Amino acid sequence: MQVAANLKEINRRIEDACKNSNRSVKDITLIGVTKYVTIERTEEAIKAGVCDLGENRLEGFREKYDYFQGTDVKWHFIGTLQSRKVKDVIHQVDVIHSLDRLSLAKEINKRTEKKIDCFIQVNVSKEQSKHGILPEEVLPFIEKLREYENIRVIGLMTMAPHTEDETVLRQVFKRLASLKAEVQEKHYESAPCAYLSMGMSNDYEVAIEEGATHIRIGTKLVG
Numbered sequence: 001m002q003v004a005a006n007l008k009e010i011n012r013r014i015e016d017a018c019k020n021s022n023r024s025v026k027d028i029t030l031i032g033v034t035k036y037v038t039i040e041r042t043e044e045a046i047k048a049g050v051c052d053l054g055e056n057r058l059e060g061f062r063e064k065y066d067y068f069q070g071t072d073v074k075w076h077f078i079g080t081l082q083s084r085k086v087k088d089v090i091h092q093v094d095v096i097h098s099l100d101r102l103s104l105a106k107e108i109n110k111r112t113e114k115k116i117d118c119f120i121q122v123n124v125s126k127e128q129s130k131h132g133i134l135p136e137e138v139l140p141f142i143e144k145l146r147e148y149e150n151i152r153v154i155g156l157m158t159m160a161p162h163t164e165d166e167t168v169l170r171q172v173f174k175r176l177a178s179l180k181a182e183v184q185e186k187h188y189e190s191a192p193c194a195y196l197s198m199g200m201s202n203d204y205e206v207a208i209e210e211g212a213t214h215i216r217i218g219t220k221l222v223g
């Protein structure tokens, strides 16, 4: 029940954030991040109506993927992916949110025969602790990715700094949105880049107001 109640509250807030920014709730995908929780809790989320799930580690991903096989779930891999582990997830994931280096792209490209939807992870806030390529590297990186025919760049992803300061959060989200627009202007067939994966439990409303299409929520949903 708890997850259903949490989801209801989140959906209400999503609606408000959409109203504030003249957007449609239909353009927002809520990814339930289940990395902290059990199979049972995850099942509660699915029953409450969450159809997109996100995991950041291989083990958690495989455990849940195996358990929920046959259930209509879209699987998002949101964590750091080591190149040598690509072969263990590539046939199960629907979307990878953490593409941040050419060696990883090369491995993904090699291990699959179909196009894989990827977000490029960008370290907008330039924090040392964060993964992702730097904002100024985004265009050259995407240019180089064009040689990997199985990589489709559907959008950009970032993690905002841990702060309550809305001005800082907005700056980060705005920067990612403007980078996305720059990529879209290139009209690369391999990089439609129509989406923005940004916003977590503490900042998803601001992220939506700044254009997020995919929000990744753990704590406030299932935590």
Ligand SMILES: *Cc1c(COP(=O)(O)O)cnc(C)c1O
Pocket: 033, 035, 056, 078, 079, 159, 200, 201, 202, 216, 217, 218, 219, 220, 223
């Ligand atoms: C854990 C995690 C989330 C969810 O974080 P919450 O603050 O619990 O909502 C979102 N994105 C990534 C990449 C994560 O690792």
